[in-house]
Amino acid sequence: MNAPEPLPVAEDWFAIEAADENGVRRVRETHVHEYGGGSMWLVEGTERALLVETGLGVAPLRAFVETITDKPVIAFASLGYYDHAGGLHQFDERWIHGADAHRIERPNRINTAAQWYLDGAFAALPHAGFDPASYVMPASKPTRLLNDGDVIDLGNRRFRVCHLPGVTSGASALFEEETGVLFTGETLVWDGDFVYDGEPPERSDDADRQAFRTSMRRLLDLPAT
Numbered sequence: 001m002n003a004p005e006p007l008p009v010a011e012d013w014f015a016i017e018a019a020d021e022n023g024v025r026r027v028r029e030t031h032v033h034e035y036g037g038g039s040m041w042l043v044e045g046t047e048r049a050l051l052v053e054t055g056l057g058v059a060p061l062r063a064f065v066e067t068i069t070d071k072p073v074i075a076f077a078s079l080g081y082y083d084h085a086g087g088l089h090q091f092d093e094r095w096i097h098g099a100d101a102h103r104i105e106r107p108n109r110i111n112t113a114a115q116w117y118l119d120g121a122f123a124a125l126p127h128a129g130f131d132p133a134s135y136v137m138p139a140s141k142p143t144r145l146l147n148d149g150d151v152i153d154l155g156n157r158r159f160r161v162c163h164l165p166g167v168t169s170g171a172s173a174l175f176e177e178e179t180g181v182l183f184t185g186e187t188l189v190w191d192g193d194f195v196y197d198g199e200p201p202e203r204s205d206d207a208d209r210q211a212f213r214t215s216m217r218r219l220l221d222l223p224a225t
Helices: 061-065 098-105 209-221
Strands: 014-018 025-029 040-044 049-052 073-076 093-097 144-146 151-153 158-163 172-176 181-183
Touching: 025 061, 093 098, 098 144
Parallel strands: 049 073, 073 093, 093 144
Antiparallel strands: 014 025, 025 040, 040 049, 151 158, 158 172, 172 181
């Protein structure tokens, strides 16, 4: 049996594109297959910028974001999974719901869900010597523990925290009432269409089906666009 071809080292790890007419931009890790990674979302206000999700943390995300905005960046993770919170450690402001803080403080391949999604997920390597099989999300300490109803103020834009337990106990969304922009995190997954089969992914020991259903009903009540 032939050994698999070694993966190349990527020249450009990130890409950015406009996501909507409300100034939201989508950042992607272009060499991670969609099932193993996720999108990040950048919103600039008059005083601060907000980065929703931080990817795997295997490449210099902060340096990339600083080529886009010169404003102080709040890095927010909707939950403590590896593809949402992996890059938090690179930023000065690291915000997450308190119920998921343990995942970023003491990450392992199980509590961050990396164990189930990273096999074959890389089309290229972020740097020479990187081994996907030994990846563990970099640890960090949150600088703010969020609660339901908290507001993230960017100056001229404000996002309200909506606690949506179910996938994990600390899963959260961000909602901007003025524009209807809603970042749902892992609770709703975008893959050309919204994917929802009525049950949470049971990849965490605190997954809760009843809480997930309640969170879905709450999302349906939001006037999101």
